[in-house]
Amino acid sequence: MNLDLSRTVSPTESSKASITALNSIVLYGLAFLLAYGVHQLATAAMAHRLGIPLTLHLSHVQFLIPDRQWWRIAVIAVYGVGPFLSLLLAIGAGLLFWFYGRGRKGRLKLFYFWLALHAFNLVLGGLIAGSFTQLGFWYVPRWLFVEGGTAFPIALAVLGGIIAVITGYKAAVAFLQSHDSRTMMLYANRGQLIFTGLLVPWVVGSLLLAALKWPDLTTYEGLLFVTMGLFLLPLSISSRNELFQDTVPTPRKTTIAWAFVGAFLLLALLWRLVFNAGITLS
Structure with a gap:
C-alpha cells in the first residue's frame, strides 16, 4: 500500500489534512465510548437482573461472585447481551449512514461510520480478544457448545477475523463518502x-482511550484496539485503489467540529469521574 506521503502538499491541503485528522480522532473516540458504553451497561444490566452483584469499572465489569456460582444460562446471557446489542447498533449505524448520512453534508455521517465499525468490532474483535484472554464474548460459544471445547471459540474467532478483513476491504466507498472536503x-x-482519516485516528484515538482507562485498562480491551486494524488496514488498501472521488454537491467547509470535540471531552470526563471509583450494584 503506497500512501505517497512524501508528495509536496500545499498549505491549504496541509491545513485540511490536520483538521481531518483532529475531527477523525474525536469522532473515533466518541463513537467508541458510545459503543463500549452500550456494551458494558447492557452486560451490567443483565447481570443485575439475574441477581449477580457487580462493580462497573473504567474498563471492565467485575462480577462479585465466585466462578462456581455461575450457571450456564447466566454465562450466556450476561456475556452475550453486550455483543448482541453491539451487532444491532452496528447494523443501525450502518443503515443510518447509508440512508441518511452519505448523501448529506456534515460530520454526522463520519460518526455513523465509526460507530458501525466500533460496534461490529465489539462482536468480531470480541471473539478474537476473548480467544487470547479467555474472557468476555469467548464465554458464549464456549458455554453454548461445551462439547466443542476451546476449539470451537477459536474457530469462530478465525472466522470473525476473516469477516472483519472482508468488511473493511468492502467499506472503501463508504469511508470516502463519509468525507466532504473536495480537496481531500x-x-x-x-x-x-x-x-489522516484512518490511520491517525486509529493509533492516536486508541492511545487516548487507553489513557482514559488507565490504570484499569484490561488486556481484553487493549486487544480490541488492535483488532480494529483487521477492519482498517484492508480498508486503507482498498481506499487507495478506489477511484471514487465524488462528494456531496454542497459540502461543508473543512473546519474543526467543535460540537463533537466538546461532546467527546465531556463524555470522557464523565466516564472518568463516574467509573474511576467503581459503581457497585448488588
Whole structure:
C-alpha cells in the first residue's frame, strides 16, 4: 500500500489534512465510548437482573461472585447481551449512514461510520480478544457448545477475523463518502486522506482511550484496539485503489467540529469521574 506521503502538499491541503485528522480522532473516540458504553451497561444490566452483584469499572465489569456460582444460562446471557446489542447498533449505524448520512453534508455521517465499525468490532474483535484472554464474548460459544471445547471459540474467532478483513476491504466507498472536503477527496490526495482519516485516528484515538482507562485498562480491551486494524488496514488498501472521488454537491467547509470535540471531552470526563471509583450494584 503506497500512501505517497512524501508528495509536496500545499498549505491549504496541509491545513485540511490536520483538521481531518483532529475531527477523525474525536469522532473515533466518541463513537467508541458510545459503543463500549452500550456494551458494558447492557452486560451490567443483565447481570443485575439475574441477581449477580457487580462493580462497573473504567474498563471492565467485575462480577462479585465466585466462578462456581455461575450457571450456564447466566454465562450466556450476561456475556452475550453486550455483543448482541453491539451487532444491532452496528447494523443501525450502518443503515443510518447509508440512508441518511452519505448523501448529506456534515460530520454526522463520519460518526455513523465509526460507530458501525466500533460496534461490529465489539462482536468480531470480541471473539478474537476473548480467544487470547479467555474472557468476555469467548464465554458464549464456549458455554453454548461445551462439547466443542476451546476449539470451537477459536474457530469462530478465525472466522470473525476473516469477516472483519472482508468488511473493511468492502467499506472503501463508504469511508470516502463519509468525507466532504473536495480537496481531500481528490485521488491525488488519497494517501493523505487515508493517513489522516484512518490511520491517525486509529493509533492516536486508541492511545487516548487507553489513557482514559488507565490504570484499569484490561488486556481484553487493549486487544480490541488492535483488532480494529483487521477492519482498517484492508480498508486503507482498498481506499487507495478506489477511484471514487465524488462528494456531496454542497459540502461543508473543512473546519474543526467543535460540537463533537466538546461532546467527546465531556463524555470522557464523565466516564472518568463516574467509573474511576467503581459503581457497585448488588
